[in-house]
Amino acid sequence: MDNFLYRDGALYAEDVPIAEIAAEVGTPFYVYSQATLTRHFQLFEEALSGLPHLICYAMKSNSNQAVIKVMGDLGAGMDVVSGGEYRRAKAAGVPGERIVFSGVGKTGDEMRLALEGGIRQFNVESEPELDLLSEIASGMGAVAPITIRVNPDVDAKTHEKIATGKSENKFGIPISRAREVYAQAAKLPGIDVIGIDVHIGSQLVDLEPFEQAYLKVADLTHALRADGHDIRRLDLGGGLGIPYERSNSAPPLPLEYGALIKRTVGDLGCEIEIEPGRLISGNAGLLVSGVIFVKTGEDRDFLILDAAMNDLIRPAMYGAWHDIVPVREPAAGFEHATYDVVGPVCESGDTFAKGRAMAPLAPGDLVAFRSAGAYGAVMSSEYNTRPLIPEVMVNGHQFAVIRARPGFEEIINRDTIPKWL
Numbered sequence: 001m002d003n004f005l006y007r008d009g010a011l012y013a014e015d016v017p018i019a020e021i022a023a024e025v026g027t028p029f030y031v032y033s034q035a036t037l038t039r040h041f042q043l044f045e046e047a048l049s050g051l052p053h054l055i056c057y058a059m060k061s062n063s064n065q066a067v068i069k070v071m072g073d074l075g076a077g078m079d080v081v082s083g084g085e086y087r088r089a090k091a092a093g094v095p096g097e098r099i100v101f102s103g104v105g106k107t108g109d110e111m112r113l114a115l116e117g118g119i120r121q122f123n124v125e126s127e128p129e130l131d132l133l134s135e136i137a138s139g140m141g142a143v144a145p146i147t148i149r150v151n152p153d154v155d156a157k158t159h160e161k162i163a164t165g166k167s168e169n170k171f172g173i174p175i176s177r178a179r180e181v182y183a184q185a186a187k188l189p190g191i192d193v194i195g196i197d198v199h200i201g202s203q204l205v206d207l208e209p210f211e212q213a214y215l216k217v218a219d220l221t222h223a224l225r226a227d228g229h230d231i232r233r234l235d236l237g238g239g240l241g242i243p244y245e246r247s248n249s250a251p252p253l254p255l256e257y258g259a260l261i262k263r264t265v266g267d268l269g270c271e272i273e274i275e276p277g278r279l280i281s282g283n284a285g286l287l288v289s290g291v292i293f294v295k296t297g298e299d300r301d302f303l304i305l306d307a308a309m310n311d312l313i314r315p316a317m318y319g320a321w322h323d324i325v326p327v328r329e330p331a332a333g334f335e336h337a338t339y340d341v342v343g344p345v346c347e348s349g350d351t352f353a354k355g356r357a358m359a360p361l362a363p364g365d366l367v368a369f370r371s372a373g374a375y376g377a378v379m380s381s382e383y384n385t386r387p388l389i390p391e392v393m394v395n396g397h398q399f400a401v402i403r404a405r406p407g408f409e410e411i412i413n414r415d416t417i418p419k420w421l
């Protein structure tokens with residue numbers, strides 16, 4: 001469920017007509033619903049009720065300051081994967097005690113930043129990282145709370161580019177070596193071992209890989225406790241998938257996921273953390289675009305939009321599907337047209353959909369890409385010198401631009417010509 005529905009033949013974001021936002025900010029743009037973001041967070045709260053827990057929003061899915069503020073005000077923690085994201089979380093008012101730091105390549109500067117500003121825990125992914133963190137923390141007279149990210153070697157059955165829990169992936173330490181690495185960690189100065197971390201991938205549409213991974217984490221908890229470690233926190237990662245193609249997909253619900261967590265690790269007396277990103281922000285956002293041309297090709301028609309792969313790269317990068325709907329609701333019983341939906345960028349990869357059956361459209365019409373709130377704006381670029389597009393947040397009847405479109409002068413002035421030219 002989201003808050004982008006048709007009313008009297010027009011698509012709305014909560015109580016604001018999409019066309020009204022388009023008239024004010026111009027296309028293309030992203031629009032997010034505060035009510036949907038809030039509801040998704042609350043679904044996880046309900047799913048984990050009864051367990052001591054903290055939901056750490058995976059900021060990399062959508063890290064606009066306004067989105068972080070909505071999450072932070074609801075009491076969410078943050079999962080950050082860079083010093084930049086750490087700074088963003090702090091800038092939006094999230095206290096360090098609610099920030100967990102993930103990522104395979106944390107630098108010494110990033111560790112220092114987080115230790116100075118406050119941190120809930122580092123999720124350590126390798127032995128060299130453990131050594132560097134120990135050196136930096138003890139040099140500062142600080143103690144770094146850590147979990148170690150274990151790689152449980154399970155197949156997440158998702159797109160290869162977003163699977164992270166197989167032994168061939170770069171993430172975490174092999175679970176078979178965990179006891180050895182925990183023993184080493186316990187001896188290091190400046191390190192406080194508090195728990196275990198696991199994250200097996202993104203856009204998982206089946207609970208079975210989670211179950212396999214969490215059962216392995218439960219076994220490991222017992223083994224590490226027997227070795228003398230005080231395991232008191234389990235970070236179970238993110239990854240729950242969303243229905244990109246609504247007509248034929250129904251991924252598991254947060255409630256079912258919560259029940260699985262309770263069944264597999266709920267009786268260990270640990271505080272539970274989860275790191276959902278996509279499920280919170282994905283269906284809370286649309287990418288709205290205008291039709292520039294409808295071009296009749298030899299064997300197909302092209303719908304040429306003003307949005308392109310630089311604005312939303314998921315179709316080009318992962319072959320991802322996004323439902324694309326007209327902003328003006330088509331009349332009942334319309335005869336559909338079939339389009340290749342493309343952007344203006346000079347690459348054939350700049351194709352959002354092939355042979356897509358949709359309502360017939362004409363230049364000037366608006367379309368909305370659903371499920372574009374996660375890994376959309378954050379992965380955008382200015383390729384082809386197309387300015388980053390605006391982001392808008394809606395709350396009831398009001399809306400606000402939460403990131404403005406940069407001017408061309410600003411873009412060009414970022415470059416400097418060396419003085420010898």
Ligand SMILES: *Cc1c(COP(=O)(O)O)cnc(C)c1O
Pocket residue numbers: 058060061079081102103199201202203237238239240275276277278279374
């Ligand atoms: C990307 C990522 C997440 C979030 O994944 P989603 O599929 O967006 O829920 C959580 N934890 C870590 C460590 C990640 O890298």
